Amino acid sequence: MTTVDINARSASKPIREKGADSITAPTGGGLGRWFRELGWRHLVGAGFGFFAIFPFLFVLSASLNPTDTLSQQTLIPRTFSLRHYRWLFNHPEEAPFPRWLWNTVSIALCAAALTVFLAAFAAYAISRMRFKGRKPGLMFLLISNMFPGIGMATAIYLLAIDLGDIWKPLGPGYKLIVILVYLGGALGGNVWLMKSFFDTLPMELDESAKVDGASHARIYFQIIIPLARPILATIFFFSFISAFNEYVLASVLLNGEPNNYTMAFGIQQFVAGRESRWGPFAAAAIIAGVPIMIVFQFVQKFLVSGLTAGAVKG
Numbered sequence: 001m002t003t004v005d006i007n008a009r010s011a012s013k014p015i016r017e018k019g020a021d022s023i024t025a026p027t028g029g030g031l032g033r034w035f036r037e038l039g040w041r042h043l044v045g046a047g048f049g050f051f052a053i054f055p056f057l058f059v060l061s062a063s064l065n066p067t068d069t070l071s072q073q074t075l076i077p078r079t080f081s082l083r084h085y086r087w088l089f090n091h092p093e094e095a096p097f098p099r100w101l102w103n104t105v106s107i108a109l110c111a112a113a114l115t116v117f118l119a120a121f122a123a124y125a126i127s128r129m130r131f132k133g134r135k136p137g138l139m140f141l142l143i144s145n146m147f148p149g150i151g152m153a154t155a156i157y158l159l160a161i162d163l164g165d166i167w168k169p170l171g172p173g174y175k176l177i178v179i180l181v182y183l184g185g186a187l188g189g190n191v192w193l194m195k196s197f198f199d200t201l202p203m204e205l206d207e208s209a210k211v212d213g214a215s216h217a218r219i220y221f222q223i224i225i226p227l228a229r230p231i232l233a234t235i236f237f238f239s240f241i242s243a244f245n246e247y248v249l250a251s252v253l254l255n256g257e258p259n260n261y262t263m264a265f266g267i268q269q270f271v272a273g274r275e276s277r278w279g280p281f282a283a284a285a286i287i288a289g290v291p292i293m294i295v296f297q298f299v300q301k302f303l304v305s306g307l308t309a310g311a312v313k314g
Helices: 003-012 030-064 083-090 097-128 134-144 149-166 175-200 203-211 216-227 229-245 248-253 263-271 278-308
Strands: none
Touching: 030 083, 030 278, 083 097, 083 278, 097 134, 097 175, 097 216, 097 229, 097 263, 097 278, 134 175, 149 175, 149 248, 175 229, 175 248, 203 216, 216 229, 229 263, 229 278, 248 263, 263 278
């Protein structure tokens, strides 16, 4: 057999790709097979999604229902009305809701900004410098976060009374003392989180900057801080939410003049007495979510990288 005949026979046979025998064509099964392999996952995801969004839909429905009761509340109200929203802004003598909203936003913004500012300084020093008492200080910060705020409420209130005798804005009824209390409670865990992120930044950055004559302050503000924007934004966002929603310490330190209440403490008064006003309570809860959504829009692009920052030390 000549070479030409062999080549002709080889060309007439179908060419099989490597591994073609191990590939099986998809078989039928229809909707049943799709549900067993993939559909049940969509069903579970939809169930959890509805479970998560149901409270919001119910509160939204209650805020649009013209009645003040939840006894006959349905997920979709029979009639819609904005009377509860109008009532919140048109009856400051009964419930100074705009003042409560301003108090809450200002306290949360100040507490979150100060938390980020001080935690970044502390985390940089602990991560980059070696000094006596460094490890005990870290452990103290960690242990201080193990105690709930409600367990320290009495001690904090008595301390605020003594501080108010020295300087009145540090006493109960003023926003400054609330900001300082929130700041102290948030520093421990945030310092640990930010330190873990700073540990992932290579020391070669600092060393090369020092060779060029940069000081610690210049390294911190011009090199470290720009690289740490994801973790800074993450800590700011969660510190803002924590201060915005806090109730126990705000009720202890701001109890008295209604104009000094925060949102969480103020709207609780709607349902604290015998005549509960669930309509205004639901409307206030919906409005309270707007500032958090606005802050989220500014920091959302940093959240994913910030949440995973420091998870694995390189």
